[in-house]
Amino acid sequence: MKQIIRNTADGSHTIYVPALKEHYHSVNGAVIEAKHIFIDAGFCFFNEKLIRILEIGFGTGLNAFLTCIEAINNNIETNYHSIEKYPLSLQMVSKLNYVNNYKSSERNLFYKMHISKWDNTIDIDKNFLFKKINADFTKYNIKEKYDIIYFDAFSPDVQAEMWTLDNFVKLYDCLNTNGLLVTYSAKGIVKQNLRSAGFTVKRLPGPPGKHHILRAIKE
DSSP states (O other), rough: OOOOEOOOOTEEEEEEETTTEEESSSSTTTTOOOOOOOOIIHHHHHOOSSSEEEEEEESSHHHHHHHHHHHHHHEEEEEEEEEESOOOOOOTTTTTOOOSSSOOOHHHHHHHHHOOOOOOOEETTTTEEEEEEESEEEEGGOSSSSSEEEEEEEEEETTGSSSSSHHHHHHHEEEEEEEEESSOOOHHHHHHHHHHOOOOOEEEETTTTTEEEEEEOOO
């Protein structure tokens, strides 16, 4: 599918897919959105020194990169797995500007993730163990346990098959007790399916341009 890089309101890039009429991130700020939802409401909220994360939708690698920086800066041992069915080309990745304001050692972390082999675990940093999985999440058998899930698939309007009750049950089952799932979509069907799967769901204020996001906890 054709992909177009576009600027968002905070100056960071997103990717637009004309065939889906969908952006990878909010046009009101890709980095601001990712930090608000996945770092602040997810990673930092969990507040532990050893965290296992499962991401649904590796995409541009922005969530993984920001999490890696946060883990290194706060000395948090993090094991990060990310599932992606349609990886971006390295040519496309090389054009993204997320690393422009970081020092070279930090920029290298982003590219190290992207050039790493799929389905292999590597040390991005002593505090960041990383594995990206080239698979269809709806058919993937999750065998490990996690503390946090970043659910960052395309919207329910575009990828309804990702947001089903069955998939949220699968994610509930792979979470440790008191583990949490964070996502940008607060649509009624998403809340309903999360609650039906067993989660306690809380609606939180969203980033610029978005009223609400969701945090769901396995209590």
